[in-house]
Structure formats: C-alpha cells, structure tokens
Amino acid sequence: MTDAPRRLRVLAAMSGGVDSAVAAARAAEAGHDVTGVHLALSENPKSFRTGARGCCTIEDSHDARRAADVIGIPFYVWDLAERFREDVVDDFVAEYEAGRTPNPCLRCNEKIKFAALLDKALALGFDAVCTGHYATVVTREDGTRELHRASDMAKDQSYVLGVLDERQLAHAMFPLGDTVTTKAEIREEAARRGLFVAKKPDSHDICFIADGDTQGFLAKRLGRAEGDIVDEAGTVLGRHEGAYGYTIGQRKGLRIGTPAPDGKPRYVLDISPVDNTVTVGPVEALDVTALTAIRPRWCGTAPTAGPRAYTAQLRAHGEETAVTAETTEDGIAVTFTEPVRGVAPGQAIVLYDGTRVVGSATIATTTRATAGV
Structure with a gap:
C-alpha cells in the first residue's frame, strides 16, 4: 500500500496576480493546510501600479484577499516594506551607482520571499512557502532537493530562483512548475475556480519602478x-x-x-x-569570452574542484549557452564555448546541468574577445 501524501502547513505568498492565486488553489486542492499571505513591500503602495506595470498596491492586496476568500483559506497581510527597501531597493540603487547592473527579482527571492518570509513562516510552524513561480523541486532518494526548470520552457523562471540554497528548497513549493500549460490555460483554470484575477494583466518590469523609467528613478535618488x-x-x-x-x-x-x-x-x-x-x-x-563571478549560491552541494561543462543563462529570458566553469577561491571562473554579448558586472549567471539548477553567482569581471576593451 502506498502511503498517503503528507499534509503540510503551507504559507502561500499571494501577490494579487493570477499565477500565485492558482498556485495557492492547487496547494489547497492537494489537501494541504494553506494560509494566504500578501507581502506589503511598498512604503507608498498607491504609487506602484500603472496599468500592467508594478505590483504591491492596495489593489493587489485586495485582489489577493478576494482570491483567498474564494479558495476558502485564511489570509493575512505582512508588512515587509522596510526589509524590502533595505535589501532590494537600496541594493538596486547602490549597484547602479557602482556601475553594475543588478537583478532585483533575484535579490527579492533571496532576501524576501525565501529568507525573511520563509524564516517567519518556519517560526510560526509552517512547513513550506508556496509561490506561483514556474520551476520544479525534485526530491532525490536520499531526501535532498534539487531545483529544475519548469516543464514548460516557455514559462520557466528557474533563473530568478537560482539563489535558493538546499535549506530553502526543502521548504519551497511551486505548484505550477510541473505542468505543461499555457498562460491562457492558467487563466482558464482561474476562471473555472471563480478567481476574479483570471483576467488581470501580468505585471512587468521592476515592481518598484511603476512607470518603467529606471533612469528617472535613479536620478531622483542619486542626483x-x-x-x-x-x-x-x-x-x-x-x-x-x-x-x-x-x-x-x-x-x-x-x-x-x-x-x-x-x-x-x-x-x-x-x-x-x-x-x-x-x-x-x-x-x-561587446563579445565576451570569459568571466569571473562572486558570491556563489549553490542549489545543493557545491561542485567538486576542477572544470566542468555546464550551460549558463545570463538573463531572465535569455537563452542557454555552453560553458566550462570551475570554483575558485573567490567564486567561479567561467569560459564560454562561443562569445556572448550583453554581459555586465552585477548581473547573475546561473549554471545548469541539464534541467537542474547548479547554482548562481554575481558577475564581477568579464574578458572581451577584442584586445584592449
């Protein structure tokens, strides 16, 4: 006889969008004890959404609450605005000021959703944090977890989750990652479930820059x-x-x-x-042939010493490229099989072994194909 799946206490992070609402609904339907939580990340929530841009508005928290009511789960709003400002917004500004190009979504996943939120959830007795990301957590025979790409590569979001370590993966749940469905089908599912957010537009760009004017945002803070x-x-x-x-x-x-x-x-x-x-x-x-990266975060055990062949992704919606990488005293050294363009210090490089996410690191230096550049 096969043992019944364990019933978990799950904290579902609900942004107010369709993906996180369907993820919470699927977790509840699977028999877990689900509680919804909306993260209030903006110190001025009325200013963060313009059409389909941004998130974290009063509107979003209301949409999340309505979705939780339909699903039939408890719902709370947690204020993490100060932590978000310090760990994500201030870091974003400081990185640009230093001439680097940061990715605030990775920093948010690392510092907010799977650090501040997860730590609080575990302290309150929850077993897992559920989000609407498209990625898959695989449990091996020895009980360790691996992060893999979503079944549908078109929606895969494993790149922005490459900062998660093994402990965080052990308490992560991604109900949308192992099903091959289009966004239209997710919206149809939301509509069948009676979720008001079924037709809500997706948010785009950087959530705390509602108008999409990054240069204007930085100018106000840096002069x-x-x-x-x-x-x-x-x-x-x-x-x-x-x-x-x-x-x-x-x-x-x-x-x-x-x-x-x-x-x-x-x-x-x-x-x-x-x-x-x-x-x-x-x-x-712009052709780059090699790079060094610092502050590696491994999704499981760190690679053994010596060069190994991987594929790498350099931006959230970028393509994979073949590389050879090895750990160093300061981080990792990466050599590209073919030159790549648009690589900037501050960006994240995420290494893959097939569909498995090996880990990520922050690009520190690049080597150009053109001498003297």
Whole structure:
C-alpha cells in the first residue's frame, strides 16, 4: 500500500496576480493546510501600479484577499516594506551607482520571499512557502532537493530562483512548475475556480519602478552627475547626466552627436563610476569570452574542484549557452564555448546541468574577445 501524501502547513505568498492565486488553489486542492499571505513591500503602495506595470498596491492586496476568500483559506497581510527597501531597493540603487547592473527579482527571492518570509513562516510552524513561480523541486532518494526548470520552457523562471540554497528548497513549493500549460490555460483554470484575477494583466518590469523609467528613478535618488561619453580611444563624443543611467550593451538613448567613422551604431562598452565616464564602441567589442563571478549560491552541494561543462543563462529570458566553469577561491571562473554579448558586472549567471539548477553567482569581471576593451 502506498502511503498517503503528507499534509503540510503551507504559507502561500499571494501577490494579487493570477499565477500565485492558482498556485495557492492547487496547494489547497492537494489537501494541504494553506494560509494566504500578501507581502506589503511598498512604503507608498498607491504609487506602484500603472496599468500592467508594478505590483504591491492596495489593489493587489485586495485582489489577493478576494482570491483567498474564494479558495476558502485564511489570509493575512505582512508588512515587509522596510526589509524590502533595505535589501532590494537600496541594493538596486547602490549597484547602479557602482556601475553594475543588478537583478532585483533575484535579490527579492533571496532576501524576501525565501529568507525573511520563509524564516517567519518556519517560526510560526509552517512547513513550506508556496509561490506561483514556474520551476520544479525534485526530491532525490536520499531526501535532498534539487531545483529544475519548469516543464514548460516557455514559462520557466528557474533563473530568478537560482539563489535558493538546499535549506530553502526543502521548504519551497511551486505548484505550477510541473505542468505543461499555457498562460491562457492558467487563466482558464482561474476562471473555472471563480478567481476574479483570471483576467488581470501580468505585471512587468521592476515592481518598484511603476512607470518603467529606471533612469528617472535613479536620478531622483542619486542626483545629476554629468560626465563624458567617450570612444575606445578616449575621444569625447558627448555628455551624460549620470553614468548610472546606462547599461552595457545599450544602443538607444546615447545622444551622441558625432557618428562613428564607419557609420555603424555604437553601444555602451563600459561604465566607470570612478571617473564618471561611459565608453561606447562597435557591437563586436561587446563579445565576451570569459568571466569571473562572486558570491556563489549553490542549489545543493557545491561542485567538486576542477572544470566542468555546464550551460549558463545570463538573463531572465535569455537563452542557454555552453560553458566550462570551475570554483575558485573567490567564486567561479567561467569560459564560454562561443562569445556572448550583453554581459555586465552585477548581473547573475546561473549554471545548469541539464534541467537542474547548479547554482548562481554575481558577475564581477568579464574578458572581451577584442584586445584592449
């Protein structure tokens, strides 16, 4: 006789969107003792949603509460705004000020949803935290957990969960990750369940920058800091109002009056906060052949010493690329099989072994294919 699945006390993080609502409903339908919680992350919640942008508004908390009522589970709102500001928003601003390109969604998953929230949930006697992420947790025969890509690669979100360690995975539940369904089917399921959020638009971009104007957001906090835009030889081509407003690989919005000698577009190659300079050049100068990354977080046991073949993902919706990686005293060293573009310090690199997430780290330095860049 097969043992019945264990009934868990589950804390379902409900953002007010359709994915987290369906995830909570599925967890309850599976027989778990589910409690819904909405995280109040904004110190000014009325300002965070414009159409389909942002989240964390009063509207979102009301939508989450209505979904919990329909599912028939208890519901609470927890105020984590101060922790979110310190660990996510302030970190985001500091990283840009230092000339790096952070990913606030990874930081939120690491510091808020699976640290602050999980720690509080465990202290209150819950067994797991449930979210609407598309990823899969696999339990091995020895009881250890692995994080894998979602069954549907089109919706896979394992990249932004690559910061979770084995302890956190042991208490993570992703009810949407092991089913191959389209977003339209998730909405149809929500409608069948009577969830009001079935037709609610998805949130996009950075939740705490409701209008999508990252440069404007940073300017309000860091102020104007005019500096030079130069080419690879150091020739001044134009001026900027803050190096923090640029990202490596950026093409649009450079406002350079002098065209390149070959007439081709220029791209941001480097951002130097030390001398407040932005360097631009041809697209081929963006080719990266290797990188070093720091602060690795392993989704399970750390890899053994020596180089190993993996695939890597460099952005949330990016493609996989073949790499060789090995652990070092400071983090990991990665060599790409083929050059890649648009790689910036501050971004996360997530390593995969097949569908399994090996771990993630923060890019510190890059090696360019073009000498002297």
